[in-house]
Amino acid sequence: MKTLVEALSAQRACACGCHALLSAEERTRGVHALYACDDALRGFGYEANYERSGDALFRAAQQRCDPACRTVAVRFGECMYKRLLGSLLHELLHAFFGEQDAPNYGVPWGLPYGVPDAVAPADEAAFLARFNESEARAFSGVWLVGKALFGIEWNLRTARDVGTYGFTGGNAMVAVPRGFRPVAHLDRQHHTERYYARARAIEQQALAWFAEPGSLASVVATLREREAAGREGRTEKRPPAGDFGRMAPRKTFMHDACICGGTSPYGQCCARLSAGASAPISGLAR
Numbered sequence: 001m002k003t004l005v006e007a008l009s010a011q012r013a014c015a016c017g018c019h020a021l022l023s024a025e026e027r028t029r030g031v032h033a034l035y036a037c038d039d040a041l042r043g044f045g046y047e048a049n050y051e052r053s054g055d056a057l058f059r060a061a062q063q064r065c066d067p068a069c070r071t072v073a074v075r076f077g078e079c080m081y082k083r084l085l086g087s088l089l090h091e092l093l094h095a096f097f098g099e100q101d102a103p104n105y106g107v108p109w110g111l112p113y114g115v116p117d118a119v120a121p122a123d124e125a126a127f128l129a130r131f132n133e134s135e136a137r138a139f140s141g142v143w144l145v146g147k148a149l150f151g152i153e154w155n156l157r158t159a160r161d162v163g164t165y166g167f168t169g170g171n172a173m174v175a176v177p178r179g180f181r182p183v184a185h186l187d188r189q190h191h192t193e194r195y196y197a198r199a200r201a202i203e204q205q206a207l208a209w210f211a212e213p214g215s216l217a218s219v220v221a222t223l224r225e226r227e228a229a230g231r232e233g234r235t236e237k238r239p240p241a242g243d244f245g246r247m248a249p250r251k252t253f254m255h256d257a258c259i260c261g262g263t264s265p266y267g268q269c270c271a272r273l274s275a276g277a278s279a280p281i282s283g284l285a286r
Helices: 004-009 024-043 054-064 080-097 121-150 192-211 215-233 241-245 270-275
Strands: 047-049 071-073 114-116 168-172 180-182
Touching: 004 024, 004 080, 024 047, 024 080, 024 121, 024 215, 024 241, 047 054, 054 071, 080 121, 080 215, 114 121, 121 168, 121 192, 121 215, 192 215
Parallel strands: 047 071
Antiparallel strands: 114 180
16 A cells, blocks of 8 residues: 555645645644654554545445454545645544444444444434544544644645534435445435534534543543554654655646546546636646
8 A cells, every 4th residue: 555655755736725825834744743643543553545546445345344454545635734634633533532443443334324234223313323423523623633733723624524424314325235224314415404404513512522621632642642652663764744845746747637536537627627717726737
């Protein structure tokens, strides 16, 4: 699998323009944070997958209900300083709130859109509730932990604009792994208002948890401990963070994979969008 150093070594300009909007000092701080998050995830017993195809590999493991899978997909597009860092922090929070000696942090592979066959239909909402709560804390805590641990002031991002929850009461159904039963759930695309209303409500509850005395401090202390443990077990040598923070992004050509992480080539995706913008994104080439 691609390592963090390999991903940083080949970084391209991202759709959100981090290389233009963040200073070299800020990008260097972001690399320091990426290094620390990678070590901390290893300290929890997991390994980050920096391949662009990492999410597809995770879905394959999900369909197999792979009991040996300890890899985590963290890369969604080219953005290193907002999206990749945000995704790593999101996964670290999942590890903090989950079962660290189990694959997928102890979350059953069929969730959030299915439940184990043994769960009675009347108990579906209650079964999903604890996992929804964990997802809300992992989503909402990204910005708080990023600032507390690394002094990150810019807007971090995760793979999505809201957490991924299993809310019963809808009519959406998707395929789930063997041993699970699909749940009729609210889909964010087809039940947008209802999904986002419930998502924002549960995320406000998560923020209230972080505001309780000692909650954020306990998360920060644990992540620092896991970072130290992961650093001791790491064999990969890393260049100084400033080397990457000052690095100019390599050019993106029309046939390259798109900077947004989509399946279309850059020339058929974000290049068309940037062509109509008033100013091109720094570092992109046609």
